[in-house]
Amino acid sequence: MESKNNWKAWLYLAPVLILLAVFTFYPIFNTFFISFMKNYNYITGSNQGFTLKNYTDILVPGEGYIWGVDDGSMFYRVINTGLLNTVLLTFVTVPLSIIISLAIAIALNSIKPLKKLFQTIFFMPYVTNAIAIGMVFAIIFDTQYGIMNFIFGSAGHPWIAPNMWTGETVNYWSAFFAICFYIVWHSLPYKILIFLGGLQNIDQQYYDAAKIDGASRFKTTMRVTVPLLSPQILYITITSFIGAFKEYNSVIGLFGSKGGAFDGTTGPTSMQTMVYFVYDMIAKNKVQLASSAAVLLFVIILIFTGIQAKVSKKRVHY
Amino acid sequence: MEKKLYESSYADLELVLKDEGASVEARKKAVKAAHVVTLTITYLFLVFMGIIMIFPFYWMLLTSVKSGAEIKQLAPTFWPTMGFRFDNYATAVSRLNFPILIRNTLIVGVISTLGTVVTTIMAAFAFARLEFKGKSFIFAALMATMMIPGEMMVISNYASVSLMGMTNGEPVGAFTAMIIPFMVSIFYIYLLRQNFKQIPNELYLAAKVDGKSDWQFLWKVMVPLAMPTITTILILKLMGTWNAYVWPNLIATGHTELYLITNGLRESFNATENYDEYGAQMAATVIVTVPLLLVFIFARKYIMRGVSRAGIKG
CATH class of the missing domain: 1.10.3720.10 (MetI-like)
Structure with a gap:
């Protein structure tokens, strides 16, 4: 349209651009700078020059470091605990939740009676408070009286907290199972909704063609439904990867604001994630370490998103 | 549309089956049986997953009206057999x-x-x-x-x-x-x-x-x-x-x-292992969760549309 609209458009954008400049763009650069600062003090905003130490502290293990042994170093907390937990959680929960939600969406799409009711039930976890429902899961997985131990017949098994009678400590993989269960449960609704939307847009004629060809239901699903859903699958994969790398609320909800305490012989001593470390460092007045960990996380997410976008170019059917 | 297709494929099938000397009726029955089986499995799967989805909500509500003594029973009860303890809610409100x-x-x-x-x-x-x-x-x-x-x-x-x-x-x-x-x-x-x-x-x-x-x-x-x-x-x-x-x-x-x-x-409610408090703790989570669920029930249409639109390219 006419050029006289030009300056007016900027007026409409001004509130958003100003807010973003102050609270999004500036902080990105600032965090990057802080991550190189020596003894940054966030209360006065002062520092004692620049250094690479914030990165070497978290990235380089100390002399004689043994993998998996808590020597109190930042390397143990960030790489050996935070990054390890984050990566494990991501690679277990993302594929698992995508497969389950896809199966549910396909099942939902193939029924008529009770469809609305099921849809509502499957969407319920989306509108819940992550912290609140995490506390419910903590009770479900309770060591002494939890329903999980009743179902599995494993009385007194410490899923997320030690057994206070026998003193049995928490096995890392039990805690890992509990948190994966919770994360997958909580992440299903959104994925089901997106997949269901995609399924409803698939032209019925593809299915008719498959039927005439005598393809079995399973074959039709694998050869017709899944390829035609690939844009949604890609979208969900990328957003869930980014989300999983930022896992934090679920840890707080399930293990309380300490991140749990496990025996350490079967894995890290806590379920702290990268983001957990970032917030913990902010709270402990070590903002420069929080910054270097956040930059590291950002770089990892960027690389993963890049790889996925590249791979998907060959695989996604539009 | 769907029915028509079935009919036409049955018609084709009839020709093929007649050549093979098989009974058309038996074949029709087999197709129908397979359809019923798939449908049953689909519903069983959905019911099973639905129970898993809804269970934490049920458990939250249930625990919120249980007494500490009932929570401490070795076999968990699926209904408050020792009576409803609504005072858990009063405790929760005052604690919060x-x-x-x-x-x-x-x-x-x-x-x-x-x-x-x-x-x-x-x-x-x-x-x-x-x-x-x-x-x-x-x-x-x-x-x-x-x-x-x-x-x-x-x-x-x-x-x-x-x-x-x-x-x-x-x-x-x-x-x-x-x-x-x-x-x-x-x-x-x-x-x-x-x-x-x-x-x-x-x-x-x-x-x-x-x-x-x-x-x-x-x-x-x-x-x-x-x-x-x-x-x-x-x-x-x-x-x-x-x-x-x-x-x-x-x-x-x-x-x-x-x-x-x-x-x-x-x-x-950050302290764990205090079982007498679990009822009040769950009452507090109910208080925090119920407004969300109410909003969801009354504004379901708006919420689901907004969320699902994110997945559509444009």
């Missing part, structure tokens, strides 16, 4: 300091929601209707920020608001810090822009002819037409404040009178 938490959450939620809606409407209008240099570049740059982990911003923003003395427990400063940075949402701008774009250009030209300014057109024509999407944004944003934990927790650390509802919930 409920009035203060609600007040804080409403102050922060209402102001930041209204602010977000205003900034979103203006920006979406600029992106959908106005022409200016660098429009597509700015839009792409905004979209790209959605990929950046929020922690990058949180660190620096926390340092900034601390420098301004907003984290030392003074309520006006603390609430400002909780509200202002969250008065903009790229995702909602994207959502509303899509909606604005669907409004026909003829309306805009007609308004121009009537001598209406852009500003009047936006608020008198576009906003009423896009009300469903704006309602979606209002609901999702309010729910977001209700669920907010991380940032308010940083701002209000050490000042319980500034907590929002979720911070209050987490900090009031």
